[in-house]
Amino acid sequence: MIVAFQFWAFVFFFLFITLSAHGEDLLSCDSKSPSASGYRCDRNVHLLQCGTFGILRTNSLYDSLFNLSSYLGINQYLLREANGFSPDTEFLATDQPLIIPLDCKCIGGFFESELRKTTTKGESFYSIAQSLEGLTTCKAIQEKNPNVTPWGLSEKTLLSIPLRCACPSPQEITLRTKLLLSYPVKQGDTIAALAVSFNTTVDRIIDVNRRSQGASFRTNGLSPASTLLIPLEGKPKLGSFTKPQQPNLGYPAASIASSKIHKKKTKMRMMRVYIAVALVVFVAIFALPAVFLFYFLKRKGDILSKERDTELQKLSLSVRTTSEKKVSFDGSQNDLDGQIIDATPHKLFVETYTIEEIKKATEEFDSSNLIEDSVFHGRISGKNLAIKQMETSSISKIDFGLFNDAIHHHPNIIRLLGTCVTEGPDSFLVFEYAKNGSLKDWLHGGLAMKNQFIASCDCFLTWNQRLRICLDVATALQFMHHIMDPVYVHRNIKSRNILLDEEFKAKVGNFGMARCVEDDVAKGYLAPECLKQEIIAPSIDIFAFGVILLEVLSGQTPIRIRNVTEGEDEVALSEKIKVILESENVDELREWVDSALGENYSFDAAVTLANLARACVEEEPSLRPNAGEIVKKLSRLVEEKLLEGEEQLIISESSCKPLFKAEATSTSM
Structure with missing residues (x-):
């Protein structure tokens, strides 16, 4: 009975994924879409940096200016200015479109506008991508935060969120395209309707999106949870797309819209029923043996996984220094006496280095690598680092508990990357290198x-x-x-x-x-x-x-x-x-x-x-x-x-x- 229930649960889960994959695949952490990482940029073709805008529709997470500021790090003053809000505006209606100012840059071959999001407990990269309705993707967030587990995030984890954006080319600017608006597609959107709403043309929308997405861009059947670039000649205005223009045919506009939506939903519902029936028959006939094999292998894998997890938990109780002493990085002031100290419950991003690695990185502390006082420039594995020499006795005064996943990625705080604790009078801290x-x-x-x-x-x-x-x-x-x-x-x-x-x-x-x-x-x-x-x-x-x-x-x-x-x-x-x-x-x-x-x-x-x-x-x-x-x-x-x-x-x-x-x-x- 249980196996049968699991089988049908698997079937319906498979159907759900199949039916929704078209719109949701782009948001997935495993997306293979070439545009999941954002719009590509070419230094020989595009402006490498520009001020632009995106559209974000309010939802339960972002229904006030305070929430937008607290959880997404968007400045309230800039939001008020961009949207024409009065100083008293605070709470926002659900599904209200907002103009979000974006500072768009070409980084690593992709355009992005970085936001700093503070998470709530239990969020995931995927749910964040969903809440932003296509302005970013799980894959893009994962690429930007490689050291953070994408599922089951803790409260107040600070993430770098790359929003999808693009800068126009000089050629587009000559054609009066001053900026490219990042517009998250919603159900029922068409390029023709958007062209009317934003006072542009269908051809111009198609041109800029083919330039940015290439062959992956389709003019028919825009997918919800994807983003469309809208070429504009100036700053967008809320009124232009909150109330789309409708042709007057002598009938109430609301009735026309309601009738069209009802017919479209009915047609979509029937299509899904037909597809579901066909897939159930297919799965029942051909996939049943595969399902039983899947569960057999899964049970075997779970047993092996539990054994591996037990070993990993034993290994993660401490962090080894170069002298093979185990040091807690939880901010305590315990001496480095070789005792085993319980590890901090937070995930840390502090590596350990040997004194040989530090000497090699700084060319034996050559004076040409001295930045200032006791700070040297060094290179480890091809990466530029700042290496600070300090008394070993001072290491215990550092609050290592601060260097967890909640703070590690704050863009305005220099990251502590590692330590080299020695038995001598001097030890070393390894920091992110500031080039300027x-x-x-x-x-x-x-x-x-x-x-x-x-x-x-x-x-x-x-x-x-x-x-x-x-x-x-x-x-x-x-x-x-x-x-x-x-x-x-x-x-x-x-x-x-x-x-x-x-x-x-x-x-x-x-x-x-x-x-x-x-x-x-x-x-x-x-x-x-x-x-x-x-x-x-x-x-x-x-x-x-x-x-x-x-x-x-x-x-x-x-x-x-x-x-x-x-x-x-x-x-x-x-x-x-x-x-x-x-x-x-x-x-x-x-x-x-x-x-x-x-x-x-x-x-x-x-x-x-x-x-x-x-x-x-x-x-x-x-x-x-x-x-x-x-x-x-x-x-x-x-x-x-x-x-x-x-x-x-x-x-x-x-x-x-x-x-x-x-x-x-x-x-x-």
């Missing part, structure tokens, strides 16, 4: 420039790059202060710890090392309450971030030494900005702005940034803005630049390209 050095290098000329990691001393950061870097750092602080549970205070925010990747995206370094730097907080970044009362709270990170804003704005170091007749005098940026703003002298502020910028910046934006920085360095902690408020204000500055039609803010080139060390440029991070 630190913010300090670019603003003040650090050792990285002197050692030719960035060889040209004439390079400087543009105004737009500076704004974007500030927003990236604020986003990292927002994650630490508002999303992490419990709240994490970095305690060592400074320009030297703000690292820039090859696209000048900012990443906060020294994450998880708060207890290692208790006596190493740089002068000029320390909040007054730390000096007076040794208070540890998110507000101290905000103070330090305010100092970084002042560095970015002025190009000056946090503490300036000024020679006076009676001796040297120290002037802190956090105090200088108060004097400048209280004077209400516009010319004084203009003169204080970094001269490297020349006239290539918005003075109004500089005033806004100066006032924001002034608020961050308030003497009283309660008067400082929190990270969420800072992100909102900086996002508004970024959006204003975009609305003015100026150059894109997320720029992969500065005023001139840095001349990287030859071996460091051969492999990307």
Whole structure:
């Protein structure tokens, strides 16, 4: 009886998969579709980066601006602007189409717009792809998060979600196609109807999709859960597709639509019944022996699998270091005494390296590989890495429990990739390599420039790059202060710890090392309450971030030494900005702005940034803005630049390209 039930369950499951495969195959983690990874890009044909938009229909997961911001990391201000919402708008009607701003880039041969999604318990890559209705696929998410198990995700896992997008070619731009909208197809959509809704033509839609999808694009029978590119001459408007135009034939439009839908559903239902009957007959006659064989092999495989799982559980109790000692990476402060310590329940992404591997990677710690202080550039298995030398006794102070799947992929936090714990006085940490050095290098000329990691001393950061870097750092602080549970205070925010990747995206370094730097907080970044009362709270990170804003704005170091007749005098940026703003002298502020910028910046934006920085360095902690408020204000500055039609803010080139060390440029991070 049980076998018969399992057999028919298998049959109906097979039928369900067969009938729905046409629309759902693209979303599957095992999809063989050539377009499952996204739209291909060609550096010789397309723009490599562009600002564009996508359409997302609201559902139970995304029914408010708060949910969209919390779970998808989409800035609420940008959403309000794109959709014309009032400041009071919060909750959204179900199945309401939303315009989502996308920053589209060509990465690894595919266009993508990266979102940072915070998961809810029990989600999977596939369910996430379903909730986004075709704007991404399970396969694309899996490729972007290779170290995360795609099923049964835990709560607050941070994922990188590549949304499907594309940039037009120069030829398409000459034909008045300013952007390509990513439109998730729904049941009943036709190219002709979409052409009318979006004020374009059928031929133009077909042309851009054949260019992007090639032979896989079909003009008839658009599949739900797939994405269509819509060529537009300007920013999309909600009204153009929320109420599609219908020809007036003298009958109520609602009746016409209802009749068509009813007929179509009836026809589809009958077709499925016919197919189901045929498949049941086929399976009953030919597939019954295969079903019994399948269950026999499955039972045998389950027994073997359980035996293997038992062995794996024994092996995963600890992580071995090079000296064959077992060290817990759960944030505890146990000594490295060779005892077996229970492993953390989270999945960790910290590898172990031998001292021989570290020496080979750094060419025996050759001075030419020294980045700054005790940090060396190295290469292991062809990958660029930053290798930090530190006292072995300090290893136990690192909160390794933070480096699990929830934080490992945050795009604005430098990843700790591995450790090399030795029996000697010095051990090593292996970090993600930041190709463009630190913010300090670019603003003040650090050792990285002197050692030719960035060889040209004439390079400087543009105004737009500076704004974007500030927003990236604020986003990292927002994650630490508002999303992490419990709240994490970095305690060592400074320009030297703000690292820039090859696209000048900012990443906060020294994450998880708060207890290692208790006596190493740089002068000029320390909040007054730390000096007076040794208070540890998110507000101290905000103070330090305010100092970084002042560095970015002025190009000056946090503490300036000024020679006076009676001796040297120290002037802190956090105090200088108060004097400048209280004077209400516009010319004084203009003169204080970094001269490297020349006239290539918005003075109004500089005033806004100066006032924001002034608020961050308030003497009283309660008067400082929190990270969420800072992100909102900086996002508004970024959006204003975009609305003015100026150059894109997320720029992969500065005023001139840095001349990287030859071996460091051969492999990307």
